[in-house]
Amino acid sequence: MNSLVTFEMDGDLALIGLARPPVNALGQPLRAAILEAAERAAADPAVKAIVLHGSSGLFSAGADISEFGSEASFAAPDLPGLLLRLTRLDKPLVAAIGKLALGGGLELALACGYRIGEPGTRVGLPEINLGLLPGAGGTQRLPRLIGAQAALDMMLSGAPVNAQKALDIGILDRLAPSAESLLDEARAYARELVAGQAQARPAVPFPEPAKGLPEDFLARFRQDNEPRWKSRLAPRLLLSAVEAACLLPLEEGLAREVALFKEAEASRQSAALRHVFFAEREAGKVPGIDASTQLRTIAKVAVIGAGTMGGGIAMNFANAGIPVTLLERQGDALDRGLAQIRHNYGISVKRGKLSEAQLEQRMALLTGTLDYADLADVDLVIEAVFEKMEIKQAVFRELDRACKPGAILASNTSSLDVDQIAAVTSRPQDVIGLHFFSPANVMRLLEVVRGKATAPDVLATTLKMGRTIGKMPVVSGVCFGFIGNRMLEPYAREAHRLVLEGATPAQVDGVLTGLDLNMGVFSMLDLAGVDVNFLVRDANRAAIAHDESYCRLGDELYALGRFGQKTGRGFYAYEGRNRQDDYEVVALAERLAGELHVPRRPIGDQEIHDRCLFMLINEGIQLLDEGIALRAGDIDLVWLNGYGFPSHLGGPMHYAETLGLDKVLAGIRHYQKALGDYGQMWFTPAPLLERLVAAGKTRIEPF
Template sequence: MNSLIRYQVEDGLALITLARPPVNALGQTLRAAVLDACQRAASDASVRAIILHGDGKLFSAGADISEFGSAASFAAPSLPDLLSRLTQLDKPLIAALSGLALGGGLELALACGYRIGEPSLRLGLPEISLGLLPGAGGTQRLPRLIGVAPALDMMISGLPIDANRALELGLLDRLAASADTLVEAARAFALDLLGDLAPARPQTPFAEPAASVAEDFFQQYRQTHEPRWKNRLAPRLVLAAVEAACVLPLQAGLERELALFKQAEDSAQSAALRHLFFAEREAGRIPGIAEDIALRPVARVAVIGAGTMGGGIAMNFANAGIPVVVLEQKSEALERGLANVRRNYESSVSRGKLNAEQLEQRMQLLVGTLDYADIADADLVIEAVFEKLEIKQQVFRTLDEVCKPGAILASNTSSLDVDAIAAVTRRPQDVIGLHFFSPANVMRLLEVVRARETAPDVLATTLRLAKRIGKVAVVSGVCFGFIGNRMLEPYNREAHRLVLEGATPARVDGVLTDLGLNMGALTMTDLAGIDVNFLVRDSNRSAFADDASYYRVGDALYSLGRYGQKTGRGFYLYEGRQRRDDDEVVALAERLASELQVERRLIGDAEIHDRCLFMLINEGIQLLDEGIALRAGDIDLVWTNGYGFPAWVGGPLHYAEQLGLDKVLDGIHRYRDSLGTYGQRWFQPAPLLERLVAAGKTRIEKI
């Protein structure tokens, strides 16, 4: 038998085991092997029922994603064809599900007549995260099995459900006592079916799925959900496929699903999301660091600072079951910080994300202290104090004295020189930057800043730990602002300057949100705090001392105490989170433009788009050329996970490739020539961009 499959017959039962580690991805070779094995069992007169299960800890995590977008995706037998043929077997086919049954793996289980799972099983259809929809019968068979509303929820959310919920919905027929007894339970289930003379395929509970929802269900669903889908194609295609399940017979519905899947697979959005999928897996591979490097143990963590950021950082580790000591200077600040953490957990309980017992378990892992001696045995210490170099350096001098040898000392700085922080210690090899993004307990991005002397095992340990706490970790070298905030500077610069030149804040932000960003640059400045933006800019003022024009609007708002949402006034007026335009900001920009002799004019959407986005892209390419970022994909991960850049666009550099690198370069040249001295100062193309275009390259890579 094929090495991807194990096949045995006992007591009239054919046991077919998927054995393609690590996740039993349903690539062409495994699909062919499954078909051969099932046909063999079907033609064997001694076989009365067939059990399909996965080797090791899981059934199947789905299709082979590397095949998408290529001929291999539908190489014979295609997954839809394989599953259709399985539904035609005249013997009971039982899927014994362990660990994960996701995507194509769950569709394979749906093609079986019966399903049994184990308690830790998770089942889901996450194709939407790749800009796809289930394309092997999931949108047609699942609504007929569990009803339209829960099926649609699984596909639109992409989130897995647990075994108990699956049993409740009817997605599972039985639940084994444990993963270890799953196969035996499946055998017993098969014998029970044979004893009861059960049909090869039972009647589905919702043979007419439309009857499971109200007549106006799809109309109401669109009205409710489409506004938050923005420009995303995949949710609309999922909805269309499920709607087809309600108006078409199964075979016609399968054909409609396949057409919609191919539309999604061929889309630029799916290509962008697949780019990010592979970029995330590549981000943890660091040149020169072996995958089997010995890691430092991290069993206890300390966080210096109990403010919003420090508390959020501490929650990440408590959530992962790692004890955390939170240190503050004053008892009032410590009590306030721990109380905020509890409130955050209580909010999760109220939203059904946690239960009360889990809340208390996590709070018990958090201990507050005012004494540095209490963090002496921590394996990892993360400083999260005020963003000022001298203050952080003093903290690290103290850590150097009190922390045990081999402890990893990390700074949560968002822009400061990690080499300068490490230099005040006698152990610079143990120092690293861990830039969490606010709110730290929610945001997935973690910039891991590798200082000049950071030891390889320190870097490797923090990357592994980032996975443990659910973060997307991207390695950055040391420079002002690292990857994300350094790119934010020219992006923000153009947004501010465009307001000075005549665009309203709403017009600037509207162009950016039309692309799919969560919020525009000026709204983001108001949210983060104009005061914070001022202080970061002020600490780097020498970089633009010869041109004081673009930040004058931001400086003026700062001097007026208009700090953004927190004060109710910034680039916009706020009532709670409701934002309104403010004519005073336009008048302020007009006055400042007059003082600076900046001509105000009508500015079109294309110019707003190009100036903000091309400068963002240009800075990213420069970071790659300097070696601050290791890969173009790393830069895209930073901006999609930390700054609200739409994942379905793929990140700034992937977007540049879709626009055309020559178009980006031409645009930079155009504004350099048309914007006078300002253009000559700021619109300087990255040398790597020029080299790529000159070489006829369409992909961004170091050359």
């Protein structure tokens, strides 16, 4: 028997165990092995029923994602064909679902006539997260099992459901009392089916999946969700597949599903989302650290500063069950900070995401202090004070005195030089940057800034810690703004300059949100704070002093006290969160353009797209060339998780590859000439971009 499956006879039962560690991914070799085992069981008259299980306990986490987009995806036996054959076996087939049945793994279980799980079982169809839809019967068999509406909700969310929910809605027929007893219970279930002369496949509960729903349910569902889907293709294709389940016989629906799956698989959006999937797995691979690197223990954490950022950072650790000490200079500031954390948790309680008991458990992990001496036993301390070098250095001098040897000293700086901060301590090897994004308890990105002296075990420990608290950690070298904010600078610069030249903030933002970015430059600056952006820019003023027009509009708004949403005025006017165009800003731009001798003209949407995005991309390529970013995929993860770049575009680096690197370079060179002195000053192609294009390369990588 093939080594990828186990085959065991137990009386009149055939036990087929999936044995492709770690997660029984259903690549072509495993598919072939399952088919061979199933045919052997089918041909043996001594076999009365079959139990399919994971030989190591875990059933299957789904397809082999590396096959998507290649010929291997549908290499014989393809998954749809394999599962169709399983449904035609004339013997009861029981799926014993241990731990996980996701994607193709759940489709495999749905092809079995009977399903049993255990308390830790989770099942789901997460293909939507890769820009795909279930392509091996999931969109046809699940609606017939649990109804069209429940199936749609499950497939569009991509979220797995737990064992009890799966039992309640009809995906599971039974639950074993424990993971250890699952296989024994599956055997007993199979023997019960044999004794009762059960059909190989029972009748489905919903032969007409849309029965009982309003006649216009699917049309209304599409209409209601189109705005939320924006330009995403996969949800629309998935809905079409479920429509097929409601309107066509099973075999015709299965054929329609395969055609829709292939359309999704061939799309740029799915290629982008698969790029993101693999980029996330690559991000943890860092030169100088590996599995043998000894990690430091992080059992107790401190956060310096109990403001919005410090409180949000502290919540991450409390959520993970790690005790946190919050330090403030003044008692009233500390009290406000702790009260705000309780308020934030209270919102989660009201939304049903947290119980009162969980709120109290998390608050019990938080303590406050005004004395650095109380940080003597912490393993990690994160500074989250005002973004000024002298203030941060003063804090680190205190930490150097107060913290025990081996404690990791981290700065939450968003742009300052981590090496300068480390230099005021006697232990620069223990210093690292941990740039959380606001709101810190919500945003997934964590920029991990490796200083020139940062020890490998400090880097490895903080990367693991980041994943422990649910973040996406990405390593950056030291430079102004690191990866994200350094790229934000030219992106925001062009947005500001375009408004001086004749565009409006709404037009610029509209082009960007038209690409499905969560928000445009000016909406983002108003949300983050025009004042915050000014202070970051002001810290880098020496680098931009040669261009008086650089973000002058933002400087003027700062001087006017128009700090964005929090003051009701910024680049837009606000009533609550309702944003309105503000013609005072347009008038201000006109005046500044006159003072700065900037010609005004109508600006086209394509120019806005190219100038903002090409400058963003160009800076990312430069970061890669300098070694600040390790990989183009790391840059994409920063912008996807920290700045609202749409996942189905894959991030700015992947988007550049999709557009064509030659097109990006040609666009930059065009504006270098077309914009006169301004173009000569700012539109300099990254040397790496020029080298890549000259060599005919289509991927962004060091070269």
